[in-house]
Amino acid sequence: MESLLTDCLIILQATRNMSEKPMSILKAPAVIGFVGLGRMGLPMVRNLLNSGFTVRGFDQSEIARAEIAAAGAVACNSAVEVATGADAVITMLPNGVIVREVVIGRDGISSVLPPEAIVIDMSSSAPTDTTHLSEQLAARGIRLVDAPVSGGRTRAVDGTLTIMAGGEPAVVSTVLPVLEAMSTTIFRTGKIGSGHAMKAINNYVSGAGMVAAMEGVILGEAFGLDPEVIVDVLNVSTGRNNTTEVKMKQFVLNRDFGSGFALGLMAKDIGIARQLAQALNLPMGSLAETSARWEAAQEKLGSDADHTEMYRFLSES
Known part of the structure; x- marks a missing residue:
């Protein structure tokens, strides 16, 4: 001893x-x-x-x-x-x-x-x-x-x-x-480990905001609104986010889909955030749903698709 x-x-x-x-x-x-x-x-x-x-x-x-x-x-x-x-x-x-x-x-x-x-x-x-x-x-x-x-x-x-x-x-x-x-x-x-936690949290918030912005444009266009006008209004209103400011017109509405960040990487990072919540016993329904949406998009479009191609997945779902 x-x-x-x-x-x-x-x-x-x-x-x-x-x-x-x-x-x-x-x-x-x-x-x-x-x-x-x-x-x-x-x-x-x-x-x-x-x-x-x-x-x-x-x-x-x-x-x-x-x-x-x-x-x-x-x-x-x-x-x-x-x-x-x-x-x-x-x-x-x-x-x-x-x-x-x-x-x-x-x-x-x-x-x-x-x-x-x-x-x-x-x-x-x-x-x-x-x-x-x-x-x-x-x-x-x-x-x-x-x-x-x-x-x-x-x-x-x-x-x-x-x-x-x-x-x-x-x-x-x-x-x-x-x-x-x-x-x-x-x-x-x-x-x-806190840097990796923060990165996962950031990409969860970014990914959730992207889905919301894209669905908002799809919804407005179905009603008859001009997608460019929708984005313009969002960008001077409370609905603006990174997607409305630097992705919708630049990569989505023009169907360029060339932001340079892979859809599979976004799905992975949001999945890390979901796993972290599970490890901490935090029941986060919105996080789980967002993760599931990105995983489904990855399965349909492939991991190497640009993450802005989420718009295609949402439009065709």
Whole structure:
């Protein structure tokens, strides 16, 4: 028993030392690993390079790797190669399951990251999964920040994404210059997992507002109103929202459907919000119904359809 207590005290002291040890701010030209070079990842890498950071990147797409190499980054052949020698590693991947595999799966990046290294998950992951991943990384001396983004590809290109950062305050402060290279608006949301929770909540509210705005236009047009007039009235009245302001005329009424954000990603994020409510024993009927609508649209139109194509689903239902 005495030996067990001694071991526990040693572990607690090591944890305390790790949390109290001052951390150096990651400033350029620090080496940043980047895993996931899709529509969002590529412009984010370019902004890191423009801010003076050294970037090592990996994606399964050879084209994406070639693009970052042309931009001045080091194109790597694996996530482990990316993490080797990196001061921090950013993951920008489709979901938390893939993030977990890349970070702590077989040949995961945690196998080569040194103690005090930082992983920044900028994907849209489930908050509870993020909390669990953080605990597993902490046991190896590695820190985790969850920092999902909002704003779409356009704002990823011009470096004006909104970032919701969760994690230990000192760790978030350490990576702040990295985040600032990609964002003009950074919110410290609280404990680890809170950034992912906030992202899911945001997309639920956005997705619900989109359905309401689109159904409103469909309803008005069926009565005989001009859809353009409906949107104009909504935008100077209490019914305006992100969809009425930056999506209806730009991508929907003209049937362009080219906002650049996939319907499947929206369905996934709203599903994460629904799962969070269930985990917290919160009976939220509107959230459950909104999630079901987006899942049905995904099933009919496909995951890769633009999320503004929800209008087609609602019009044909």
